[in-house]
Amino acid sequence: MDETADLYDFDDEKDENKFDFKKIVSENWIEPPKRERKRNYSESEYFKQTLRQSGPARPKEPRIPRMPQLHDFHFFNTQRLSELYEKEVRYLMAHQKNQVKDTIEVDEPEDGGDPLTAEEQEEKERLLEEGFSTWSRRDFNTFIRACEKYGRNDIQSIASEMEEKSEEEVERYAQVFKERYKELNGLLLHFKHDTNFYYDIPDYDRIIKNIERGEARISRKDEIMKAIGKNLDRYKNPWLELKIQYGQNKGKLYNEECDRFMICMVHKLGYGNWDELKAAFRTSPLFRFDWFVKSRTTQELARRCDTLIRLVERENQEYDERERQARKEKKLAKNMTPSKRAAARHAAASPPNTLKKRRQLLMDDYGGKKMTSGVFGNER
Incomplete structure (x- = not known):
């Protein structure tokens, strides 16, 4: 063995002329045929294939259009759309029946009227586009609640409540709703007035x-804020100088400083934000120890504010x-003559005691003259 040879260096791998049995088998492998299973005889399949091959392809019949679901809050012109759909369906139904009768060889075709003209087809498409088919009942209820909260004229605030609708679409719907709201007759409320009478x-x-x-609540809120x-506005610094005319409604629980702060904070935060008002009382250093x-x-702060607002309005x-x-x-003083104006100023400037004395003197003079005339009359 060679001392310089590597331990993992084998001579058989270096033999390029070695016979590769796996390669030869994979190249010359023949796939055996798959087993064919017998199928049961089916008459329906047989006749289906036979008719498909022999019979000519029938033309597709015109599909009868389906009337879309028209809700009252979609504000469609339901009367005109129903007329157009009835005319179109009547014609298509008659056309299909006539085709069936032609195969049976019937000489009396059914008269279904004329199809929709191009103008009527355009009118139908236009009426479908005018409605609000994309609005669901949930969108309609959200729109109504937003109108109650912000008023019908505040389109921007209403659109902010509706997530999937743009401001332009909400504005268009609000305009149609204002003009055609009397078409909302989908629900009827029954109030029992008597044992035998119901009112719809x-x-x-x-x-x-x-x-x-x-x-009305929004209008009342605006009136309160204006009052x-x-x-x-009559005070330079209302936080310190505001005076409330209590009359008989002062009460013993709230002091004037608390009421002054409450009115000023309502003017700052807005009427109805009672949680913010409560937080302002709790964080203000003026009421640090006013438990x-x-x-x-x-609720108690709201009742006190309502009482103070009535005092302010009065x-x-x-x-x-x-x-x-x-x-x-x-x-009146501008329209008076100079003499009357001077007399009015003199009368207004004279004290009440002087007026009483003058009246007394006049009465005394009148009484003295009367007595004198009576005495002279008796002497005569």
């Missing part, structure tokens, strides 16, 4: 009442009445 209220009436109720703003205010719930009414009276007096 259309669906649109219920929807519109809910929307109007929501819009608070008008009251605060009564910090422990109030949102104060605004009194202020407006005083201004109206002052303008009226100024207008």
Whole structure:
């Protein structure tokens, strides 16, 4: 053995003329045939193949169009669409029956009318495009709730509530809804007024009442914010200088500082944000040790705010009445003559005691004259 040879260096692998049995077998292998299984005789398969080969291919019959499902909130022109679909279906049904009768050799074909003209076909496609077929019942309910929350005119806020609809599509639907909402007659509500009487209220009436109720809440909220703003504008620093005319409704639980802070925070945060108002009380250093205010719930804070808002509105009414009276007096004084104006100023400037004395003097003079005339009359 050679000492310089490698341990893994075999001589048989280096033999290029060695006979490779596996290679020869793989190249000359013949695949045996597959076993053929007997199939059972089938008459249906036989006749199917026979008829397919012998009979000519029949032309496909025109497919009868299916009437799409038209919901009331889709706002389709259902009457016209139904007329067009009925005409088209009537013609196609008659056409199919006539084809069957031709194979049976019947001499009286059925008259199904004329097919849709090109203008009617275009009208049908246009009517289908005018509706809102992509709107589901869920989209419609979301739209109604958004109208109750933001009002029918706030399209941008309504579109923000609807995830899959663009603002342009929502605006177009809102316009159609405003014009054709009385077509929503899908649901009827039954209210039992008496044992024998029921009243049917259309669906649109219920929807519109809910929307109007929501819009009334929005309008009331705007009035409250305007009233608070008008009251605060009369003060340079309302956080410190605001004075509330309590009258008989001051109460013993809330102090004036707390009420002042509450009104100013409602003007800042907006009416109805009671959770934010409660958080403002809890974080304000003014009420760090006022555990009564910090422990109030949102409902209690809301009730107190409503009471203060009524006081503010009453104060605004009194202020407006005083201004109206002052303008009226100024207008009357402007139209008076100089002599009457001087007399009015003198009467307004004279104290009440002087007026009483003047009245007393006039009465005394009148009484003295009367007595004198009576005495002279008796002497005569």
